[in-house]
Amino acid sequence: DTGVSQDPRHKITKRGQNVTFRCDPISEHNRLYWYRQTLGQGPEFLTYFQNEAQLEKSRLLSDRFSAERPKGSFSTLEIQRTEQGDSAMYLCASLGQGGHHQSEEYFGPGTRLTVT
């Protein structure tokens, strides 16, 4: 399977705990995106990487959130001191060299986070 993969698919955690999610993009794609989707809404942009450089961060990404893509391949999204409002689906997507005009973003299956 050469699509975008995410791990874990589901995560239940207690408020105040830290969680980390992983995304493995399509191997030749240099751009990687993180989105958050709450119930009944469309995905909202969080941040994106071009290779290992984090080029843009949304104001939604508070200081409790951090994302990395250390070698320009997989990426991790960490949430520290989770709050109930962090409960959502976290989606990862990757995009090839040609950018949006030559390709669509390929999405992973998402990680559903539930904070109790």
Place this chain on the structure above:
Amino acid sequence: AQKITQTQPGMFVQEKEAVTLDCTYDTSDPSYGLFWYKQPSSGEMIFLIYQGSYDQQNATEGRYSLNFQKARKSANLVISASQLGDSAMYFCAMLSGGYNKLIFGAGTRLAVHP
């Protein structure tokens, strides 16, 4: 600011009939792109169709076509010959200024009835 509006929270259609899902957008950029994605209950976003703002013809991909009316800033998705497997959430999205990220609408839930 860029914005996508989908005014239909839910739609239903009879199997084998055609259905139109509405999408309007707002942008001041002369060059932009519009996408439609399908999200089944499994959660994965599936790309359906793309329309560039300078494309002369409406985009088509199999049973999917995009009714692009630039002056009205609308990009409605038309699904012909609906199938039970088309039941899902459908999201309209737009490239923001700088073409670095997608902005999504709130989505429309489509139910196809046999």
